[in-house]
Amino acid sequence: MTENELIWRIAGGSGDGIDSTSQNFTKALMRAGLHVFTHRHYPSRIRGGHTYVEVRARGEPVQSRGDGYNFLLSLGDSFARNPQDDAYYGTEEVKPLTENLEDLNEGGIVVYDSGLLDEEDLPEDFDERAEANDWHVYPLDLRSIAKEHGREVMRNTAGVGATAALLDIDLRYFKELMAESMPEDVYETNVDVLEDAHGRVAEMDHDHDVSVPTGDHETEQVLLSASNAITYGALDEGCRFIAGYPMTPWTEVFTLMSQHLPEFGGVAEQVEDEIAAASLALGASHAGVKSMSGSSGGGFALMSEPLGLAEITETPVVLVEAARAGPSTGMPTKPEQGDLEHVLYTSQGDSNRVVFAPGNVAEAYEQTRKAFELAYDYHIPAIVMYDQKLSGELRNVDTDFFDREPNPDPGATLTEDELSEAAHHASGKFQRYQHDTPAGASPRSIPGQRGGRFLASGNEHTPEGHISEDPDNRVAQMNRRMEKLDSIEQDLAENASHQSRRGDEDATYGIMTFGSQQGTVEEAAEEIEAFLESVDECLVVEMNASAQFKGLVQRELGRFGPRMSSLLKYNGNPFEPAEIVEGFEATINGTEFERPTARFQPAAGD
Amino acid sequence: MTENELIWRIAGGSGDGIDSTSQNFTKALMRAGLHVFTHRHYPSRIRGGHTYVEVRARGEPVQSRGDGYNFLLSLGDSFARNPQDDAYYGTEEVKPLTENLEDLNEGGIVVYDSGLLDEEDLPEDFDERAEANDWHVYPLDLRSIAKEHGREVMRNTAGVGATAALLDIDLRYFKELMAESMPEDVYETNVDVLEDAHGRVAEMDHDHDVSVPTGDHETEQVLLSASNAITYGALDEGCRFIAGYPMTPWTEVFTLMSQHLPEFGGVAEQVEDEIAAASLALGASHAGVKSMSGSSGGGFALMSEPLGLAEITETPVVLVEAARAGPSTGMPTKPEQGDLEHVLYTSQGDSNRVVFAPGNVAEAYEQTRKAFELAYDYHIPAIVMYDQKLSGELRNVDTDFFDREPNPDPGATLTEDELSEAAHHASGKFQRYQHDTPAGASPRSIPGQRGGRFLASGNEHTPEGHISEDPDNRVAQMNRRMEKLDSIEQDLAENASHQSRRGDEDATYGIMTFGSQQGTVEEAAEEIEAFLESVDECLVVEMNASAQFKGLVQRELGRFGPRMSSLLKYNGNPFEPAEIVEGFEATINGTEFERPTARFQPAAGD
Amino acid sequence: MSAFNAIDTDREIEQEEFTPEIEPQATWCPGCGDFGVLKALKGAATELGLDPEEILLVTGIGCSGKLSSYFESYGFHSIHGRSLPVARAAKLANPELTVLAAGGDGDGYGIGGNHFMHTARENHDMTYIVFNNEIFGLTKGQTSPTSPKGHKSKTQPQGSAKDPLRPLSMSLSAGASYVARTAAVNPNQAKEILVEAIQHDGFSHVDFLTQCPTWNKDAKQYVPYIDIQQNDEYDFDVTERREAAEAMYETESALWEGKVLTGRYYQEDGRRTYHEEKMQQDSMPESPIAEQYFDDDHEWKRSYDLLDAHR
């Protein structure tokens, strides 16, 4: 693979600017015409602790982080704890190097900051391993180069300069990017650092095979994460209210929305907790504004009760669930897909919601828009589920992709004129919850509208919203609410399945997955059924320990259990392609799956 | 059926003493040697509103409320709202009569209080219907009889006297019961009322066929609901702490525990909300006391986050979920089984809990004890799920059934002596979360014990409980926690399946259900598998709209979907046997299921 | 143009308009104090000339929560303890609505206590009525956060070991800008206080003593009551925080001894409402957000204009 792709990893401590350096590096490669993909790994800690970002670049579109990587820029952790006997965290200083060696491919490059890491601090077997793996090691005193021209923090820039020299990347892109984001004087010193490091390394021996592929974009590209895309989807679909409470990784969408909403004529509210956040979203939506809230893990768990209130009062709302490794606080900065069942079923009584699990940046945008559309057309909560993996992935997308019209349509909502024609109780109260309506949703009014008054109640209610325990009314209301899912299934089948199938129609073996890799929608099971019908055996790939997605498919279809094997990963890191290959082989050939990082669960025998 | 059973219904307004009157009536029949079963129906309203209790009595054990009923004692609603045009609740005064007519069997008896209900207030078609159905109607001025001897509220007693006269029940039992519970003077007037009403009715024409069956108990009987049984199971298993917040119908268990715990040397806490309630239960359990909490619907939804904390910190706890019709506030006093998926999957991350759904009083006791046993042996949250139907059902049970030893065993917990031998980190910190342990649970220490200090954390953690994001440690801890479910499945398979199968081993058709009718345990799917393997078609009966139990079976087995039809009811009333018969016929014969009260969903074709 | 023509109409409003014909009679028990709140609110709304359709009344769960079933307006009968977050967002979505929130003492001071504190400090321009019957009514009579110490109930058979919470003092510390206590047994004062509270610009909190003859029989029926504004013994300036605090403390302590003090306790004028604060900081649009969706001329921004940062 080395010829046609670069997988570059920059490692250091939290708070050392790894994130922004990697982002500029990625943009530079994108501007140079490549397709890019990033993968972020960081600890639940503000300063220090081992963090890295991996950037994969190819001439072709990139879908995943790839297998291993081939260039390590190890910067040192300036907030490392001092080594101390018995302390379980060991020697943090060397972690930016040591923690990254396992995944480095044969023939890979290591650049480390010898200004922070003495040769004697290196692990004993380092030279041995380097030799065995044909690693090309470049100890460079990046720190001193940085200090010489400017400040110590600029060692990241020095590292980028060294990378450029080793891989023969034009410095132009880096300079442009720095010029765009830095004040003049900072820019100048950075350029000095960049060029100095570049110069020194350019003079060295380059006996490695790692190189940057070439590529060319037909149209202009932008670099975004799924968090950006969800935000933009919401804004374009007319969302003008958000309420939230910070929680990793949900905070990303919440922060972006909070920054943009005031200029978009909307309101963002940070409130006392997630129960309040979801309740505020309901209140604003009830009063006529397209609204959202969301959270992660435990914060979303607190939204369980308001979620049910949205279902029975038929208050449209979009919730984002940004999953992370559970249960409980779990591993707050690590990805996992363990919240699927929680999101589908939390809150008492029969669930009545739509769940989207977009698989990439473009889907995140499209599906967020669709979530709002369905929420407001059908008066149902729509949940966009994504995870740490997607929020940390930057990908390039055509700029044109975002050249769309915004949608100010408030959905199944009446104007005062329409209200004057609508069904009312003899007393003048609007029948907001009629028993029979074509598509499931009974159109709503908005407080302040003349002729629209009604009661929204979490109790079962009459067409006007008054509390009722009459069994016939109950059945009619339940049926109408439940029917929405059928209508939505049909709607999606006709208009936008959000499911994609790749490969041969006549394949004997299949692989199925959701979310971070591909999108799915609850209840839209028909396509999956057709797919499973067509294959003999299928591997279901998901990032959790209890095979929730496979369980969902089985729940919905009640068949195919004996055809489905599972590949499960829950150690805090997303899948690498090779693991899936091995799992797939285990499915077909019955070979042993031997990696300790994931678990293969064969299909239950017939 | 009329010959060998009585189904007596007493109807009136909330706050009119219907509950206690029916309870005494039931006890009287039990003392007379009969098997009894009650069904309670009441509105979410403190005073007034249509309420009734049905008492079914047979010489044989009784399992359900039966089909329709054959004796109506209609007492009038002393808190009825006055009729008013356009008011959707209509004429509440006549509801204790009119609302009950539909289910009254042919040949049934109606006794109504003409002191509260004038003949002209009767529905227009009343006489017609009575004639068509061969009802025997006895208007009696119970109110005046009561007033004559004592106070108006004693009209219930008059109604019982009338019932006894019409059915030829010995007044002795009623007198005994009144003597046991009333002060002398109240007792005397009540006896006067009872005898007066009895006397007057005894003189009337008795041309009906309704009668009380005869029976005889071999051993002494007690009358309890599942709420009593859960309470007693908890107390006998050594539970000495409860924290809760009132919510119907959970309040029953919470109140009973609060009343008994102080005399049992324990503590009961009513706290600010359900998040706190569950958290307190964890705190007390962590500090060494067998503890419980619980709630219903929205209150249980608030426990979602602490539930996950219990899972990852492996804090043993028992939670009761007393289900009611959802979503949201729904129909708070009506039964439903719509919370199954919520209870199984709420809280982020892979779930790691045991759920019991006892089907009757005896199972409620047994399974609550088992829940504590498993919770403390395996350090896992155990949930006892029951519903409004079971909490409102009084049944007779042999007194001997409760003659058991209490269990003070704190489960997988070490003494200080054992701790001194146990594995510790070099620094002296106890390894409370070891990677490899035989049965899944790693034994715990209790704060205050010498040599037992450790950290309990909602984050993923090392054996000593320190926060860790190491992938290998993660996998080891996850696997150990998940393995508990396997151990528990095995434990249950060997010791107590809590599942029962009735009927022919070679049956072609089956009926499957859970909870209020029968018990089930998550993950203990083997027996169900064997059962489904053995039948050709199966009807799954459950009280919810989305076929959650069928879904669970399909999720676990991934097969048999095409064999399983569903019979779903969600109008607020439990199933009657005839509905199930009709649903079963629809399954086998493909006949149309025609009742509006429930929904038949045929199996998805192959 | 307004899409919300019920707002600021100048029609003549009759008190009967606030009675829902569909459910004209409440199901509260005979003698329940909740009837007093309903009546006072109808009176106040009429006096203020409010149109039923410009009011959004958000209630919690409890006997008190049924207020929205018996008061004709736009209503939202939400979940236990969460009326305030629902209500305050509706106000942000459409600041021209008259937003009222109501619930019980369990609902507002128990499970919802944190929302109460935070809504008060934010000073949203709305009125919060707490039906304080010192008991959980709907769930059949358990101890509430305002039940006096020693109060016996089914869940506290030996009597409550907890000091009751001080709703007025808490409200003041939290930042409510209007605080009053009234009682169902004092209909005139109740109506007047509700009128003032609704008129007040900012968060107004009315602790409304509502006797519960069904479950709180032992408790006083809140008679006789003393109106502190009418009684010379309680002379203090309601605009002085410090004096207000003392009066509140005394009032709360007195109630536990059976002495019922009612009236206005605190009124802070001139403090910016939350809406005004947000306007001040350019984080709130000038016209109601809810109107944008009905305004064909509204210019909708789009994300395409934000892409520069991603190039």
Add this chain to the structure above:
Amino acid sequence: MSAFNAIDTDREIEQEEFTPEIEPQATWCPGCGDFGVLKALKGAATELGLDPEEILLVTGIGCSGKLSSYFESYGFHSIHGRSLPVARAAKLANPELTVLAAGGDGDGYGIGGNHFMHTARENHDMTYIVFNNEIFGLTKGQTSPTSPKGHKSKTQPQGSAKDPLRPLSMSLSAGASYVARTAAVNPNQAKEILVEAIQHDGFSHVDFLTQCPTWNKDAKQYVPYIDIQQNDEYDFDVTERREAAEAMYETESALWEGKVLTGRYYQEDGRRTYHEEKMQQDSMPESPIAEQYFDDDHEWKRSYDLLDAHR
């Protein structure tokens, strides 16, 4: 017999015993005020001669919540905002434990605000330390309930429109019986206050100012500070509720202006703890419930004895 021999030992305790060898160094940022709390707590525990194994320290989630990772004792690192309910139940289960709860300002005054209020009114005999850095630290610097009005953060780019909450005043109104504020920059006072707080019989609340140099750079580093007990200008009686209330109000307002007042604010002695109240009402057993399971002689009642009501 005691099953809990770490309780009330008379061993000599060294301060190092409170440092977990397994994780001796905290991961807090350089200069973080949280180090000050850890140090003060170690000092206080040593001074009080507490055994690490007779202490249960329950923390919430936040940078502050990591305290239980760096202080050696029995620890429970619970969930965001819920340390108090976990802690107070542990105290009920075994009243002989020394129970401490700790968390951040977001944890304790934001999401956990209601538990704070209710735990205070119940007067559980425990100590609650709030790391007040006027910011959400762990989630990267969002506005917290104590952030001053106008404070800018990523989620409030235009500045917070909310009045900050008054933690001392709220604590007093809610019913805490010991209330103090100290600061990480004042290690001696901090230690002394923690000693007093732990010794106090009843609910003691310590608002601990902890600078966050990473996210709250604009905020003062809490220097210079004034110890109100050392300064004649602030002469008041900490046992007088009314005087305490005024001092608290002034202290809170002063902080927003950059003036840092610290010290003891309120101390109510003689009030029964919750445990004592429950004992008083026969709703709490005499010896710790937790001991029953280790006591072979304990008589276990059974439900069979309750069946009379069902016959």
